[in-house]
Amino acid sequence: MEVYLIAKSQPIYHTISQWLSKHHVDYKPTTTHSTEAIAEYAGRVCYDSFANPRPGGTQAYLQNILKQGHGSVLEHCVYTFAFVGLSRVCTHELVRHRAGFSYSQRSQRYCDEGCMNVVDPLQGIEIGDKLREEIRECIDKSRELYDKICSLLEREGYQRKVVRSVARYFLPQGISTEIVVTANARSWRHFLETRGSRHADREIRLLANKVLDKLLEDSPNLFGDYKREPLGDGTCEITTEWEKV
Numbered sequence: 346m347e348v349y350l351i352a353k354s355q356p357i358y359h360t361i362s363q364w365l366s367k368h369h370v371d372y373k374p375t376t377t378h379s380t381e382a383i384a385e386y387a388g389r390v391c392y393d394s395f396a397n398p399r400p401g402g403t404q405a406y407l408q409n410i411l412k413q414g415h416g417s418v419l420e421h422c423v424y425t426f427a428f429v430g431l432s433r434v435c436t437h438e439l440v441r442h443r444a445g446f447s448y449s450q451r452s453q454r455y456c457d458e459g460c461m462n463v464v465d466p467l468q469g470i471e472i473g474d475k476l477r478e479e480i481r482e483c484i485d486k487s488r489e490l491y492d493k494i495c496s497l498l499e500r501e502g503y504q505r506k507v508v509r510s511v512a513r514y515f516l517p518q519g520i521s522t523e524i525v526v527t528a529n530a531r532s533w534r535h536f537l538e539t540r541g542s543r544h545a546d547r548e549i550r551l552l553a554n555k556v557l558d559k560l561l562e563d564s565p566n567l568f569g570d571y572k573r574e575p576l577g578d579g580t581c582e583i584t585t586e587w588e589k590v
């Protein structure tokens with residue numbers, strides 16, 4: 346599974362200066378992380394606290410926002426990810442997250458799945474060579490069946506879109522897919538907490554850990570409160586004292 350942070354919110358400092366001139370200040374957050382700066386600007390407008398800010402800079406300011414649960418401030422920071430090589434099982438769980446999320450997923454109606462890969466959920470689970478071979482054969486059979494249905498319906502003169510729409514019903518749930526997901530920092534936090542739980546499925550917990558890696562690189566003051574505890578399956582449980590801000 347690969348996780349790419351492909352876009353994020355950026356402040357436009359020259360228009361921010363124009364805006365803040367109305368407040369007779371020219372405030373610049375101490376953070377070098379642009380996404381965090383947006384959250385700080387949004388938070389400071391609530392209490393008109395641009396002049397004479399408390400010590401501690403962005404780090405102390407955003408920590409207090411998280412502690413107070415002033416979550417709407419985080420909604421102004423938006424991150425777009427491309428997830429590659431995760432299963433449709435996993436994306437089916439992912440798309441259950443509604444508030445603040447947008448999705449664009451590889452279409453099985455338009456794209457050919459003849460060369461499909463299946464995500465292996467058996468990481469670290471010993472099942473023996475015989476069962477492994479049976480699984481391999483079953484996946485090969487699924488590919489053959491898919492190609493057979495496509496060829497037959499194409500020969501019958503059905504449109505390519507119709508052909509793939511029908512053939513996809515017989516693909517395995519574990520088929521590898523690709524999805525672009527956009528959400529704001531508040532929504533990503535909720536995702537990390539629910540899917541980083543030890544009770545969540547391993548694959549989506551792995552995804553949550555990889556997302557957290559990227560978010561920590563980009564915005565340590567918005568996600569730095571998370572603690573991780575290894576669960577012995579290649580993933581960590583993700584917890585925080587400031588849940589659901």
Ligand SMILES: Cc1cc2nc3c(=O)[nH]c(=O)nc-3n(C[C@H](O)[C@H](O)[C@H](O)COP(=O)(O)OP(=O)(O)OC[C@H]3O[C@@H](n4cnc5c(N)ncnc54)[C@H](O)[C@@H]3O)c2cc1C
Pocket residue numbers: 441442443444445532535539540542544545546
């Ligand atoms: C361990 C685990 C097991 C699960 N098992 C199942 C299962 O067996 N079957 C199943 O169907 N799902 C299951 N789910 C999915 C779960 O029910 C949620 O759909 C999913 O986690 C998305 O969470 P959410 O609704 O809080 O997120 P979002 O949709 O992103 O919503 C975020 C928050 O916004 C608020 N909100 C959003 N929509 C509404 C609304 N319509 N009304 C009121 N408030 C709203 C809520 O406070 C919500 O927590 C499971 C999830 C986990 C983590």
